[in-house]
Amino acid sequence: MKKICFQGLMVMFAITLLSGCHYTGNKYYYHELDKIDHRHNRDLARKELAQLKGQTDNCADYVKHYYMLLALEMNNELSPERNFKAADEIVDYYEEVGDKKKLIRSYIIAGSIAANCSDGPKAIAYYHKAEELLPTEITPQHIDLYERMVKLLLRQNMPDVANRYANYILHYAENQGDTLNMIQAMRYISQSFKVQRVPRGMLSNLNDAYVLATKAGLINEQDELRLDMATYYCESGQYSAAKGLALPLKDKHMQGGRHKVDALLASVYYHTGRIDSALYFGQRVMEEGNSVSKRDVHEILAHIAIQQGKAAEAEDHFTRYKDLNDELNFIANNEAIAQADAFYNNQKQAEENVQLKADNNFKLSIIIIGIAVVVIIVVLFATYIQRHRRRQELMEMRIQHLQQLKKNYAKTDVEEIKRAEQTIESTEIWQRLTTLPDSEHPTDEDWINLSEAIDEVYDGFTGRLMHLCHPSTHELHVSLLLKAGFEPVRIATLTLRSKAAISTVRSRLYEKTFGKKASAKDWDEVIRTL
Secondary structure, X not given: OHHHHHHHHHHHHHXXXXXXXXXXXXXXXXXXXXXXXXXXXXXXXXXXXXXXXXXXXXXXXXXXXXXHXXXXXXXXXXXXXHXXXXXXXXXXXXXXXXXXXXXXXHHHHHHHHHHHOOOHHHHHHHHHHHHHHOOOOOOHXXXXXXXXXXXHHHHOOOHHHHHHHHHHHHHHHHHHOOHHHHHHHHHHHHHHHHHOOOXXXXXXXXXXXXXXXXXXXXXXXXXXXXXXXXXXXXXXXXXXXXXHHHHHHOOOOOOOOOHHHHHXXXXXXXXXXXXXHHHHHHHHHHHHOOHHHHHHHHHHHHHHHHXXXXXXXXXXXXXXXXXXXXXXXXXXXXXXHHHHHHHHHHHHHHHHHHHHHHXXXXXXXHHHHHHHXXXXXXXXXXXXXXXXXXXXXXXXXXXXXXHHHHHHHHHOOHXXXXXXXXXXXXXXXXXXXXXXXXXXXXXXXXXXXXXXXXXXXXXXXXXXXXXXXXXXXXXXXXXXXXXXXXXXXXXXXXXXXXXXXXXXHHHHHHHHHHOOOOOHHHHHHHHHHO
C-alpha cells in the first residue's frame, strides 16, 4: 500500500514538473519572439526567427500564432500565394482572441499578401479594417498603412482616393520635418494626377519634390525625379526636354533599373532621327531590360530595320514585340478586371452606408449596379480601342514588310525563279498531286511532304507564312498549293472545294493579314514574293 502511494506521488510530481516546464517554455519562446519583434536590424531578426522554426510547434496557440505573425510580416513578399491561407488564419485567430495591436498588424499583413496575389478588393478590405482600429491621432503606423494603400489604389486605377491618402502622408511628413517622406508623398500625388491626365498637377508636384531633394542633397531621389519628368516629356512628344533630363542618368544605377533610362533614350533618339544612338541604347536594353522595356525597344528596332531594308531582322523584332505585348496585355486585362471589381466593391460599400441612413435599399442597389456596369463597359471599350490601335500598327508593319518583299522579289534573277519552279515540279509529291484522280484527295502525309518540299526549295516558306498571318489548316493547304504553282481549278479539286470558294479563301487571307479588302490575285502576289 505504501509502495502504491509513493508511486502515485511520483507520477503527480512528474506531471507538475512537466506542466511547469511547458509553461516556462511558452513564456521563454514568447519572450524570444518579442525580442525579435523589437529589433531594428531586420536581417538579424529574420535569421533569429529562422532559428526558431519548428520549435514553437508544440507551444500554446498564442506563441504559435505570434511566430506565424512575425514570419508572414518579414516574408510577405515571398511566395504570397502559399501564405494566403496562413494570413487568413492569423486574422481569424486575432479577431477571436482580441489582441487589437496584433490584429491591426495581421490586417496589414493579410492586405499586403492579398495585394501581392493580385486580389485588390480583398487587400483594400483588410486595409480599411486596419484603418478603423488605428487611433485618431496619426502615427508612423498610419503612414506605413497609407503608403501600402496608395500603391494599391494607384494599381487599381483609383487615383482620387490614392491622392487623398498621399496627402495624409505629405502633411504628416511636413509636421515631422521628414524630407524623404515628403518627396515620396509628392511622387505619389504626381502619379495620381498622371492617372487622371492632369499634367499640370503632376509636373508641379515633381518640380516641388525635385527642389526639396536638391536642397537636402538627396542625389538618388533627384535622379528618380528627373526620370519621372523625362518619361512624361517623352510620352507627350517633348523629346528635347526628355533628352536633357535623361541623358545625365545614362550611366547611373537607378532604383528601378538603368534599362528604363536606356529605353527612354532609345525612343527619344529614334523620334529625333538619331538612329545610331537609338540602336546603341536599344542594345543596352536588350542586355539588361525587363519585359516592358524590351517590348518598347523591339518595336523601335523593327521600324529602324524596315527603314534600313532589313526585312528578316524587322520580322524577328516584330515577332518578339508581339509576343511580349500579348503577354503584357494579358496581365493588363486581368488587372483591368480586378480594377473594375475593386471600384465596384468600394462604391458598393459607400452606397450601402448611405442606403442605411436613407432607408432606400432598392434605389441605391440600382445605382451601384449601374455604376459597375458603366465601369466594366468603359474598361472593355478602352481595351478594345487599345487592341484596335495595336492591330492597325500591326497591319501597317505587315504592309511595309510586303513592300520590301516585293522589292526583293523584283531583284531576283528570272532564271533562279524558273529553276526553283522546275525543282518543285520534279519532286515526287508534286507529280503525285498533279496526277491524283478527282475521286481521291491528298492524305495528311501528302500535305506534310508538300510543305517539306516547298520549305527546302524556298528556304522555310511555311515558317514565314505562319509568322505573317497564322492561317488555318485549309488556308495553309491553299497557300502551299499556290506556292507549288497549281492553278485555282486544280486547287479546288485537291481541297474538295469549288473554284469560287478558293477565290474567297485567297481574298480573305489578304484581308485577314493586311486589314483591307483585295482580290484573290493580290494574295497570289504575296505568296509569290514570300
